[in-house]
Amino acid sequence: MNINSVPHKPVLPQEVCDAFADLKEGIIVDCTLGYGGHSTLLLERLPGIELVGIDQDATAVAFSRRRLAHFGERVDILHGRFSEMIHRVDSTKIRGVLADIGVSSLQLDDPSRGFGFSADTLDMRMSETTPLTARDVVNGYDQASLERIFREYGEVRGARRVAELIVRRRAKKAFESAKELADFLAQHLKGGKIHPATLVFQAIRIEVNDELGELRRLLQTIYDLRLSNATVAIISFHSLEDRIVKSTFKRWAKSCICPPEAYRCTCGNDHAYGKIVTKNPITAGEQELAENPRARSAKLRLFRTNP
């Protein structure tokens, strides 16, 4: 792939750079390196920092290795899940963690990956080592499990009916491609402004890649590492993810961890990991929305750990 034609536009580029603007040295871990959009901006604007980029997608890693090669020793790229790979970084040097959770435009647009409505496979794995595929979920999960993921991860209206329709149809013939599934859903569901299959596809993708589990594990690891003076920046695209980030940051900022029914504080009142920087999430401005529709649902939350 030509590194001069970058297949993915980073969301909230200015806001991400602003979040780390005061960094003179140390390591930023870009947990979702993708096509190196955010990483390039950070390396260009912050000449004193080093960057560790992580991605579980081999295509993204190969692309970014080439795109970031001219930064030389300042960059280290790790292929794997962020919740596992972040342990390989010297935590005493980490001054920033960025995660831009979700799929990249290339993953969505590449028909062989099975993320898009016209794809001829039913895969949706971000990493080829993930054991579960979309095909396993759609053709193998029982009706109650399908209903649960549609409701929880897709907030699909009429989740029960959609699960039932899929189960009935696959009893006659298994779904073989994303296109087949998308066309089937389009025949039976109303979509409004979006394709009728959008939320069902989102739910299946979240399940296949265990996206919420990964986010929870990443946040737990960031806490366990007891990073000092570090900015944690998480961009999410889904209300459930944003809720996880928001409640975790809230918990991290709590100084007193006594049970609510305690008569007086006995915990020492010094348990805060740091401070919430963004009371409300940062979202894209009008100009970015006009140029990059993917930014529509992006929410950036920032936390700063104690010195």
Ligand SMILES: C[S@@+](CC[C@H](N)C(=O)[O-])C[C@H]1O[C@@H](n2cnc3c(N)ncnc32)[C@H](O)[C@@H]1O
């Ligand atoms: C939205 S894209 C990131 C785009 C990137 N910020 C850029 O500017 O090019 C998300 C990337 O995160 C990766 N990803 C998602 N979950 C991951 C995880 N648990 N571990 C490692 N990489 C993950 C995906 O493979 C995808 O390439």
